Amino acid sequence: MIQPEELVGDEWAEWYRLTPVQRWLESEKLWQTYLALGGSLDPEPDTQSPFFDARAPRPRPAHGRSGVRILRRGRV
Amino acid sequence: MGGQACVFYGAAEFSRDTDFAILADAANLARLRKALADLRAETIAVPPFEPEYLRRGHAIHFRCQHPAALRMRVDIMSKMRGVDPFFKLWQRRTTLELPDGTKCDLLSLPDLVQAKKTQRDKDWPMIRRLVEANYFSKNSRPRAAQIKFWLMELRTPRLLAEVAQTHTGVARRLVAQRPLLEHGITGNLARLEIALTAEENKLRAQDKSYWKPLFEELERLRHPRKFDEKGKAE
Numbered sequence: 318m319i320q321p322e323e324l325v326g327d328e329w330a331e332w333y334r335l336t337p338v339q340r341w342l343e344s345e346k347l348w349q350t351y352l353a354l355g356g357s358l359d360p361e362p363d364t365q366s367p368f369f370d371a372r373a374p375r376p377r378p379a380h381g382r383s384g385v386r387i388l389r390r391g392r393v
Numbered sequence: 394m395g396g397q398a399c400v401f402y403g404a405a406e407f408s409r410d411t412d413f414a415i416l417a418d419a420a421n422l423a424r425l426r427k428a429l430a431d432l433r434a435e436t437i438a439v440p441p442f443e444p445e446y447l448r449r450g451h452a453i454h455f456r457c458q459h460p461a462a463l464r465m466r467v468d469i470m471s472k473m474r475g476v477d478p479f480f481k482l483w484q485r486r487t488t489l490e491l492p493d494g495t496k497c498d499l500l501s502l503p504d505l506v507q508a509k510k511t512q513r514d515k516d517w518p519m520i521r522r523l524v525e526a527n528y529f530s531k532n533s534r535p536r537a538a539q540i541k542f543w544l545m546e547l548r549t550p551r552l553l554a555e556v557a558q559t560h561t562g563v564a565r566r567l568v569a570q571r572p573l574l575e576h577g578i579t580g581n582l583a584r585l586e587i588a589l590t591a592e593e594n595k596l597r598a599q600d601k602s603y604w605k606p607l608f609e610e611l612e613r614l615r616h617p618r619k620f621d622e623k624g625k626a627e
Contacts, residue, residue: 318555319551319552319555321525321529324525324549324551324552325525329522330529332403332405332526333403333525333526333529333530334529337401337402337403337489338401338489340400340401340403341397341400341401341489341491342492344397344400344405347407351407357409357464358409358457358462358463358464358465358466359409359464359466360408360409360410360466361409363513365512365513365514365515366513367512367604367607367608367611368438368452368454368468368611370438370439370611370615372615
């Protein structure tokens with residue numbers, strides 16, 4: 318019998334082992350962190366979607382910057 | 394029916410829009426309009442919010458302006474390719490109660506998997522995760538419907554071979570519907586992987602064909618002048 322760890326690694330196996338309601342609540346926590354960090358609710362452009370219109374204007378945040386920005390970048 | 398349903402069933406998607414499958418009848422659309430008004434949701438792009446577009450398989454897109462959901466995208470659909478009509482989806486739905494007592498109705502897992510069989514790259518790893526999670530959550534005596542679901546929907550070669558070799562009789566009966574099960578029964582993982590990719594490519598091509606006329610209709614709505622001029626030139 319194949320075990321989830323063999324197939325998808327520990328992190329995914331742990332996620333699979335949560336109950337559906339636990340996963341839902343964990344996802345809510347992630348959302349709260351994302352919003353607390355200033356993340357925007359604007360979805361990423363989905364270029365493969367049939368609904369995607371490359372010429373459509375994209376909304377910009379009121380402060381003119383993206384919700385999260387890089388302040389310092391380490392070198393490779 | 395989108396990202397949050399995927400999270401519930403075991404995949405992980407950080408989706409920032411909220412997708413709803415709805416019944417496009419007059420009474421329900423009136424309720425929907427009221428809910429959208431509460432969210433101060435405005436239609437964006439095309440098509441307009443009219444039942445005929447929903448019934449033809451288009452999605453209607455909204456952006457919320459309510460401070461509690463500022464800029465959140467809401468997408469509404471009523472008909473999806475390869476997915477049963479709404480009344481059947483509703484009969485099979487999963488209902489979830491949140492800690493605050495709010496109830497959410499989600500597409501059943503098999504219906505969500507069907508809805509995810511699109512032309513987009515990101516949907517295919519999602520299907521794989523959804524079915525894997527369901528498989529690993531099984532108890533020691535799975536129901537016949539579960540075994541059939543795994544045999545028809547698993548996209549992980551090793552797991553598919555495991556199920557096909559454990560339930561060979563059922564797998565043989567389903568070969569006519571999903572020929573790649575033959576490789577699962579014999580345990581030929583290399584062939585199974587190739588066949589799974591071919592199956593995915595075929596379904597993605599079917600989705601593209603399905604959307605072609607709808608996409609052309611969207612383009613006409615987006616750029617009416619361009620199409621008027623083209624018509625005159627012809």
